[in-house]
Structures are given as C-alpha cells and as structure tokens.
Amino acid sequence: MSDNWPTELRVSKDRRLLSVTFSDGASFALPAEMMRVLSPSAEVQGHGPGQKVTVPGKREVGIVSITPAGNYAVRVGFDDGHDSGIFTWPYLRELGDDGARMFMEYEQELAEKGLSRDASKR
Template identity: 65%
Template sequence: MTAPTELRVSKDRKQLSVTFPGHAPFTFSAEMLRVLSPSAEVQGHSPEQRVTVPGKMHVAISKLEPVGNYAVRITFDDFHDTGIFTWDYFHTLGHEKETRWQSYLDELAEKGLSREK
C-alpha cells in the first residue's frame, strides 16, 4: 500500500484525516480509532479474544509517531498507545467505516455498554 500524502489531526484533536494519492481523504473520529485500534489489547490474538471498548466518546489524539515507512503509532489521551496503524489498515478502515462502526455500536448494545464513561 502506498503511504498517505497527508495525516492531519483536527485542532480539537478529535479527528484524523488520512489522504492517499488520488483519493478523497478518509476522516476518522478519535473514538473510532481508539475502539478499533489494531493493538493486541483491543483485537486480542484471535477473534474470540477481541475486546469491546466502551466509554471512549470523548477520547482525543495526543500524538502521532511514524513507524518505519508503513505505519503510524497513535497515542490517545487515555494513554493507549500500543496500536500500530498501517497504511493498509487505514485504507481498509476507510472503505469499511460505516459497517465497522455499526458493528461496534451493535456490540455495545448487546453487552449493555455505553460510549460514555
């Protein structure tokens, strides 16, 4: 996957826009990136181990750090920083954004959890 031409954090630190060459920017909320983090802490080591993360509605992005030429590490203001967001992951997440977000909301409802703290 080609590297994005731009990663832009909004002034309020609540959104990240990722622009790939020849493509409109994908805009992700910090909450979405936090709860769908590719980290083992969230994804587990198998689908059965995946964790539904509640209470992140107000999370913000604290820092972006490049990881080689293939990814970025996002540090959130809740101190989560173990997810390595590859360019492939951003691209996939951008194309599946609505489906993945709805699945997350459905999981919260099924488990009686909330986006609020």
C-alpha cells in the same frame, strides 16, 4: 501491500479527527473514537481468534500523538493512555473505506453487552 500511500496525515485542532489523504486522491476524516475502539492493538484485538475486546466509554477520546512506525504505519496515542496500536497504511485505508460499517458493528456489540460509548455509563 496496496500502492496507495498516505500523502498527508493531519490531526484536527480539537484532537477528535485524523484526516488522511492517500496518493490516489481519496481522503478520509477518521474519528478518534472509531480509531481507539477499532485499534489494531492486541489490547483491543486480542492475541487470537475470539479474544477481541469491546471497549466502552470512548466517545470523548482524543488523539495526543502520531508517531511514524517505519515506512508502513503510524502509532497513534490517545488521551486515555492507549498508544499500542500500530495503524498500517492498509488499515487506515480500510477504516476510511469501511469504518462506518465497522463502527456500526461496534455499536451493536455495545448494545448487546449493555455498554455505552459514554464513560459515565459503562
């Protein structure tokens, strides 16, 4: 496991961003939408290879809760009812370091499947 641990987690007032600061000084603002559609939960990632789900219509999703999961992660609850994703410290760092690319791939998947980030245009 990485030696970089979060030193601060803060949800923005509008509930659309999770700011994460790590012990090495790196800091990231992770959009709620990105966290929701890239959730490490089985509901999104599936239970095995090739089972990943492309989740549409989450542009306006917000964060409603952050709950510690041991000393290695947090469970993030979203206002659409999804709360089964356990975001480990290394995964939060991965989202910070590589989330833009991961989200771009998600947007490409949406386009290929004729889906939208907007709830009304699924």
